[in-house]
Amino acid sequence: MSHGLSKSRLLSFLQCPKRLWLQVYRPQCAAHIDQGTATLARGRGIGELAHSLYPGGKVIEAECFDEAHRKTIRILWDHPGRPIFEAAVAYDDVVVRVDVLQPHGTNFRLIEVKASTSVKDYHLRDCAVKAWVCSGAGFPLTQVLLTHIETGFVYPGGGDYRGLLRTVDVTQQIAALLPEVPRWVTRARATLATAAPMILPGAQCSEPFDCPFIKHCHRALAKDGTLFPVESLPQGGNLIAELLADGYRDLREVPAERLTRPQHQRMRRAAQSRKAEFDPVAADELRALPYPRYYIDFETIQFAVPIWAGMHPYQQVGFQWSCHRERAPGEQFHSEFLKDDGEDPRRDFAEALIEAVGEDGAVIVYNAGFEGTIIRQLAADLPDLTSPLHAIAARLFDLLPLTRQHYYHPYMQGSWSIKSVLPTIAPELDYVTLAVQHGAMAQEAYLELITAETPPARRAELRESLLRYCHTDTLAAVRIAWHLAGRTVSETSDDWRQDG
Numbered sequence: 001m002s003h004g005l006s007k008s009r010l011l012s013f014l015q016c017p018k019r020l021w022l023q024v025y026r027p028q029c030a031a032h033i034d035q036g037t038a039t040l041a042r043g044r045g046i047g048e049l050a051h052s053l054y055p056g057g058k059v060i061e062a063e064c065f066d067e068a069h070r071k072t073i074r075i076l077w078d079h080p081g082r083p084i085f086e087a088a089v090a091y092d093d094v095v096v097r098v099d100v101l102q103p104h105g106t107n108f109r110l111i112e113v114k115a116s117t118s119v120k121d122y123h124l125r126d127c128a129v130k131a132w133v134c135s136g137a138g139f140p141l142t143q144v145l146l147t148h149i150e151t152g153f154v155y156p157g158g159g160d161y162r163g164l165l166r167t168v169d170v171t172q173q174i175a176a177l178l179p180e181v182p183r184w185v186t187r188a189r190a191t192l193a194t195a196a197p198m199i200l201p202g203a204q205c206s207e208p209f210d211c212p213f214i215k216h217c218h219r220a221l222a223k224d225g226t227l228f229p230v231e232s233l234p235q236g237g238n239l240i241a242e243l244l245a246d247g248y249r250d251l252r253e254v255p256a257e258r259l260t261r262p263q264h265q266r267m268r269r270a271a272q273s274r275k276a277e278f279d280p281v282a283a284d285e286l287r288a289l290p291y292p293r294y295y296i297d298f299e300t301i302q303f304a305v306p307i308w309a310g311m312h313p314y315q316q317v318g319f320q321w322s323c324h325r326e327r328a329p330g331e332q333f334h335s336e337f338l339k340d341d342g343e344d345p346r347r348d349f350a351e352a353l354i355e356a357v358g359e360d361g362a363v364i365v366y367n368a369g370f371e372g373t374i375i376r377q378l379a380a381d382l383p384d385l386t387s388p389l390h391a392i393a394a395r396l397f398d399l400l401p402l403t404r405q406h407y408y409h410p411y412m413q414g415s416w417s418i419k420s421v422l423p424t425i426a427p428e429l430d431y432v433t434l435a436v437q438h439g440a441m442a443q444e445a446y447l448e449l450i451t452a453e454t455p456p457a458r459r460a461e462l463r464e465s466l467l468r469y470c471h472t473d474t475l476a477a478v479r480i481a482w483h484l485a486g487r488t489v490s491e492t493s494d495d496w497r498q499d500g
C-alpha cells in the first residue's frame with residue numbers, strides 16, 4: 001500500500017519514525033500542546049506582510065489539496081510570470097504547499113516565510129523537501145529563499161513594517177540536502193508499511209518540537225507498571241539513557257547508588273514511599289521574609305508583528321496582574337489589573353503595579369525570571385518609571401527554586417511548575433473548574449477581549465474568566481508559601497478583602 005506523504009509528515013518522520021507512524025495510524029492519541037506564551041500571536045500578519053513583497057501575487061485558496069493543485073496549474077498556465085502564494089505542488093505522491101512560488105526567468109524561485117527570528121536546521125529540511133517536490137514536478141528552481149523576522153526591528157507605528165522581514169538566500173544549503181530527500185521518503189514509507197516502531201521516549205520527544213504523543217508513549221510504558229518513569233528525572237540526559245539501557249523504567253526500581261543528585265534521590269524516595277518529602281529549611285527562609293508581603297503574577301502576550309509603537313517582534317507585554325497582599329499575619333487584601341481596551345497596556349500596567357506593591361516588603365513570585373524580565377523591560381520602555389520599577393525587581397523573592405530544592409511529591413512527576421505542585425498542596429484550588437486554565441488560554445481570551453467585534457456580554461465573560469485565572473495563580477503561590485512555612489489554612493485565614 002502506498003502512503004501519501006506531505007512535508008509535515010516527512011518532518012515528523014525526521015523527528016521520530018514512531019511519531020509519523022502514530023500520526024497516520026493513531027491520530028486520536030495526539031494531545032493538545034500548550035505552546036506557552038510564545039506561540040499564540042506568532043505569525044499573525046506575517047503571511048500578509050510577506051505577500052506585499054511580491055506585488056501581483058495570487059493566493060491559492062481551496063477546500064482540499066487537489067483543488068489547490070488544479071488552481072495552481074491554472075494560474076501558471078493563464079498568468080505566466082505571476083507569483084503564487086500557497087502554491088500546491090505534488091511529485092512522487094509527496095504533496096507540499098509553497099509559501100511563494102515566483103517565476104524567475106524561465107525557471108522559478110521558491111520562498112518560504114517563517115515567523116522565526118533566525119534560520120533553523122528544520123527550516124532547511126522543510127525547504128529541501130519542497131524544493132525536491134518542485135523540481136520533480138517540473139518547476140526547476142534557480143533560487144531558494146527563506147524570509148524570517150528581524151529581531152532588531154522596532155515598530156514606529158502607523159502600519160510601517162518596513163525592515164521587519166529579512167530574506168536569506170539558502171540555495172547552497174538546500175542543494176547539499178537535496179540528495180537526502182528521496183532517502184527520507186523511502187524510509188518514511190518503509191516505516192508506514194510495518195508495525196509501530198519500538199522507540200522509547202527520549203531527547204527526540206522535544207527536539208525540534210514537542211511531540212503531541214508524549215503522554216501516549218509514557219502511558220504505554222506505565223502499562224508495564226511504570227508509574228514513576230525514570231524519564232521524569234530533571235536534567236537526566238545521559239543518566240536516563242543509561243538507566244533505560246540497563247532495563248530500569250520505574251524510579252522505584254533504580255538502585256540508590258545510581259542517583260547522585262540530592263533532588264533525584266528525593267524523587268526516588270518519594271516514589272517509593274508515595275509520600276511528599278519536605279525539608280523544613282524552607283520554612284526558616286519563608287518566615288524571615290518581611291511584611292508586607294505581595295504575591296504577584298503577570299499574564300503576557302507576544303506578537304511576531306508588533307501592534308503597538310515602540311515594540312520589537314516577540315516582545316513580551318504584560319496585560320494583566322493579580323496581587324495578594326499580607327499587610328501582617330491575618331491582614332489580607334487582593335488587588336488586580338486588566339487592560340481590556342486594546343490600547344498599549346504597558347504604562348497603565350506599570351503605574352498600577354507600582355501603586356499596588358508600595359515601596360517596601362517582599363514581592364513574592366513563582367519563577368522570578370519571568371516577572372523580573374517583564375519588569376525590567378517596562379523600566380527600559382518607560383524611562384520616567386525606571387527607578388520604582390527597578391526597586392520592585394530588587395524586592396522579588398522567588399518561590400520556585402525554594403520549592404524545587406526543598407519539596408517533592410511523587411505525583412509531581414518531575415515537574416515543579418505551579419500547576420504540578422498546587423494539586424499536591426491545595427487540591428481544592430483546581431484549575432480544571434476555570435474557563436481559563438493556562439497561559440495560552442489566557443492569551444486567547446485576551447485577544448478575543450480586545451477585538452472590536454466581540455459583543456459586550458462576551459467581553460464581560462472573558463474579563464471575569466481572566467481575572468479568576470490570574471487570581472488563582474497568586475492564591476496558589478500564597479498557599480505554596482504557607483505550606484512550606486508550615487502554616488495551616490483555615491476558612492478565616494483564607495479570607496482576602498478587596499484592596500482599596
Ligand code: SF4
Pocket residue numbers: 015016017018019022199200201202204205206211212213214215217
Ligand atoms: S513521544 Fe517521543 S518516542 Fe513517542 S512518538 Fe513522540 S517523539 Fe517518538
